[in-house]
Amino acid sequence: MKRNNLTRYILLYLASALFLIVFIGPFVWLVSSSLQLERQLVQVPTVWLPDPLSLASYKEIFYGAFFDESYVSADGYSSSYQARIYLGSFLNSGIIALSVSFFSVVFGAYAAYPIARLNFRGRYTLLFSILVVRLVPALALAIPIVLFAKKMGMNDNLVTLIFINMSFVLPYSIWLLQAYFKTIPTELEDAARMDGCNRFQVANKIIIPLSIPGLTTAGILAFLLSWGEFLFALLITETEQSFTSTVVAAMFATSLDVNYVTIIAAGVLAVIPPVLFALVFQKYIMSGLLSGAVKS
Amino acid sequence: MRAFAQNALSAMTKNPSTEIPQGRLALIFSAPALLILAVTVLVPLAYAIYLSFHRYNLKRAKRPFAGFRNYEKILTDDKFWDSLATSFIFAVSAVAVITVVSFFLALLLDQDYPGRGLLRALLLIPWAIPDVVNALLWKWLLHPAFGVMNALFQMGGLIDDYVAWLSSMPSAIIWVIIAYSWKNIPLATLLILAGLQTIPKTLHEAAELEGASAWKRTLYITLPLLRPTLTVVLIFETIFALKVFDLIYVLTSGGPGKATTVLGWSIYINTFKKLDFGTGSALAMILGLITLFIAIVFYAFLDRGEKQ
Numbered sequence: 001m002k003r004n005n006l007t008r009y010i011l012l013y014l015a016s017a018l019f020l021i022v023f024i025g026p027f028v029w030l031v032s033s034s035l036q037l038e039r040q041l042v043q044v045p046t047v048w049l050p051d052p053l054s055l056a057s058y059k060e061i062f063y064g065a066f067f068d069e070s071y072v073s074a075d076g077y078s079s080s081y082q083a084r085i086y087l088g089s090f091l092n093s094g095i096i097a098l099s100v101s102f103f104s105v106v107f108g109a110y111a112a113y114p115i116a117r118l119n120f121r122g123r124y125t126l127l128f129s130i131l132v133v134r135l136v137p138a139l140a141l142a143i144p145i146v147l148f149a150k151k152m153g154m155n156d157n158l159v160t161l162i163f164i165n166m167s168f169v170l171p172y173s174i175w176l177l178q179a180y181f182k183t184i185p186t187e188l189e190d191a192a193r194m195d196g197c198n199r200f201q202v203a204n205k206i207i208i209p210l211s212i213p214g215l216t217t218a219g220i221l222a223f224l225l226s227w228g229e230f231l232f233a234l235l236i237t238e239t240e241q242s243f244t245s246t247v248v249a250a251m252f253a254t255s256l257d258v259n260y261v262t263i264i265a266a267g268v269l270a271v272i273p274p275v276l277f278a279l280v281f282q283k284y285i286m287s288g289l290l291s292g293a294v295k296s
Numbered sequence: 297m298r299a300f301a302q303n304a305l306s307a308m309t310k311n312p313s314t315e316i317p318q319g320r321l322a323l324i325f326s327a328p329a330l331l332i333l334a335v336t337v338l339v340p341l342a343y344a345i346y347l348s349f350h351r352y353n354l355k356r357a358k359r360p361f362a363g364f365r366n367y368e369k370i371l372t373d374d375k376f377w378d379s380l381a382t383s384f385i386f387a388v389s390a391v392a393v394i395t396v397v398s399f400f401l402a403l404l405l406d407q408d409y410p411g412r413g414l415l416r417a418l419l420l421i422p423w424a425i426p427d428v429v430n431a432l433l434w435k436w437l438l439h440p441a442f443g444v445m446n447a448l449f450q451m452g453g454l455i456d457d458y459v460a461w462l463s464s465m466p467s468a469i470i471w472v473i474i475a476y477s478w479k480n481i482p483l484a485t486l487l488i489l490a491g492l493q494t495i496p497k498t499l500h501e502a503a504e505l506e507g508a509s510a511w512k513r514t515l516y517i518t519l520p521l522l523r524p525t526l527t528v529v530l531i532f533e534t535i536f537a538l539k540v541f542d543l544i545y546v547l548t549s550g551g552p553g554k555a556t557t558v559l560g561w562s563i564y565i566n567t568f569k570k571l572d573f574g575t576g577s578a579l580a581m582i583l584g585l586i587t588l589f590i591a592i593v594f595y596a597f598l599d600r601g602e603k604q
Binding site for chain 2: 009012013015016019020022023024026027029030033041042043044045046107108110111113114115118119120121122123126130133135136137138139140141142143144145146147148163164166167170171174199203224227228230231234235245246249250252253254260263264266267270271274275277278279282285286289290
């Protein structure tokens with residue numbers, strides 16, 4: 001029996017090691033590449049460990065952001081457009097993601113309350129149609145939305161992007177929150193109603209304060225979803241006043257005239273906010289992703 | 297309008313007998329959310345349907361009604377069938393890879409051993425990386441001259457010389473599938489893991505006492521009980537895989553040639569590069585109908601499975 005246990009552990013840890021190499025390896029390699037010097041990066045055979053550790057790859061991006069002008073190195077190389085605007089685009093992504101999480105949680109909570117608690121005809125039709133909305137391909141909506149935005153002068157505008165992101169995020173928030181609201185004992189609500197609270201007061205004073213973990217989860221998922229949005233950001237933004245981090249990251253990835261180290265540093269910087277966010281709030285995220293799963 | 301105001305007012309008062317009907321109350325509560333969804337989804341969808349029946353090219357001034365001609369043009373065009381086939385090859389392979397790997401990964405993370413909590417947390421890393429950045433990452437791993445994949449494959453003796461993976465076939469589509477699966481496996485794994493945790497442990501213990509091997513227990517207990525979860529994962533993954541766009545944009549731009557031109561990419565090219573909004577909309581409608589059809593088929597399948 002004991003030997004059996006040992007083999008079990010050996011197998012489990014071998015499988016775990018394989019898992020780590022496949023799923024974390026690429027990410028580690030990106031970070032490690034960003035700590036190399038350009039000449040090591042383009043060396044064949046591959047240099048496996050950065051030696052010396054160097055942050056030089058980040059220089060172009062940070063210099064561009066702080067001095068808002070081309071960084072010119074000793075050999076006459078000047079920094080690229082995307083390097084100069086990159087950090088500014090993080091601010092745009094942050095504004096969008098924070099606004100989307102705030103509004104989708106507020107509007108989502110009020111929309112989820114009746115689905116979870118009221119008894120009305122068409123309750124399931126409402127929930128179902130909100131979910132079906134997610135089936136419409138974004139590309140089908142993109143065409144009219146881009147035409148409208150141009151016509152109304154709302155292209156290249158963060159507010160437009162906040163609105164559009166809400167349409168992807170709201171169905172998730174509503175789904176998640178109605179599942180969460182259902183876990184709150186009805187007795188509390190009944191007692192409050194006996195005391196003369198109307199439905200709005202019940203929602204505001206009982207349901208919402210008791211759902212802080214659920215609301216936080218919905219907000220975090222909304223943040224991550226809208227942070228990574230690309231298609232509409234690509235189509236709506238036109239200048240650096242609204243470029244999001246994904247748009248500029250794509251510029252890096254598809255450009256030929258930028259240093260490799262800078263492209264890789266750009267990749268690492270784009271990964272840091274969402275990954276940090278995900279790891280810090282992992283408990284909420286897990287519960288959020290899983291509560292949706294069990295219910296459906 | 298006045299009735300609405302009165303109703304809203306009576307909702308504020310404390311007397312339950314004057315309370316407004318629950319259906320109307322529900323509408324008031326969900327009005328902001330529904331309004332946003334209407335403006336950002338229903339109205340654009342209606343206009344996209346309208347566009348798909350018109351000849352609408354930004355390069356031309358006239359935009360006449362075209363009936364089904366956009367659709368006819370698409371359905372008789374070999375390029376459409378090619379991109380449809382590419383989409384299906386991509387979606388079927390990616391969903392197969394994602395489901396199988398996620399299933400085994402979930403089985404691993406369901407085991408009770410020190411360190412699994414850390415592994416579960418690390419699983420969120422690929423999940424949290426935006427699609428565009430995932431594409432950038434794989435582009436670097438697969439770089440034809442300095443990519444680490446080339447170095448590893450050469451060390452392993454699988455290739456003699458460095459390969460330009462993303463500009464030759466069939467390696468381009470294979471790597472696109474791998475890069476896509478890499479990012480999407482974590483969520484599927486977590487969903488399956490949640491499904492696994494609803495299976496009572498006593499079932500496995502009883503079977504073990506009867507002498508059933510681990511393999512047999514997986515086959516005859518875990519898999520049948522996991523069927524609803526697996527169906528949900530299949531539905532979502534298929535729908536998402538059919539819409540793939542971001543990854544293609546950065547990784548291959550639909551190339552080499554037309555080799556990775558999936559429906560999403562061809563809609564983008566038709567609409568925003570060729571500025572043919574009519575054809576682009578019709579293509580998008582076709583993609584939407586395919587998605588809807590697949591969702592319904594899977595749903596019926598799930599429903600039947602539950603009734604059995």
